[in-house]
Amino acid sequence: MKTILMDKMNNALQYLNTCLAERAELLRFMAVAVLTRRNLFILGLPGQAKSDAIRRFRSCFENMNFFGYQLTRETDEEKLFGRLDLASIVPGGVSNSVLKETPSYQSAVAELEQLYNMYETEQDDAKRSVMLARIKAAAGSVSTLREALSMLHSGRPSILTAGKIPQAHRVLLDEIFKATDNALNSLLTALNE
Incomplete structure (x- = not known):
């Protein structure tokens, strides 16, 4: 296993050295940082x-969630860590992340979308009225599942972190000295983790 990882890293470094002139030392440091x-x-x-x-180095690795951001004076914590999902705090609402993570809900929505697309392309009025009844039933299922999820998960605020630092395997924060004190303070914990 060790030799496989070492071979992969050496192959990546050889490739990158051909793409980037005089960056061998930087690439070695990046390899050490990744491995340690x-x-x-x-x-x-x-x-x-x-x-x-850094971007070329990252491209050598598959299945790596990467977050890259150029920090400025306008950078706030939401751009780095995610924002509050407003649907999660509205009474009777349910977080979008809960809806996405519930297979039965996703399957009911997919069925509703499929029926609706069929309805839109159907020319025969008799078949359209039958499809409309099926659409109403499918919409009722989606609504019922959403209400149930709302009852189970109501009052639990959630943060939308998809594509942000909490979901990333590797992070590039460019121009870090241009960030505000608040953004830098919020990064302290993330940098230590």
């Missing part, structure tokens, strides 16, 4: 292809 699961801070003058090297 440590943070890597890269400081250099503008135009030295630091961000490009």
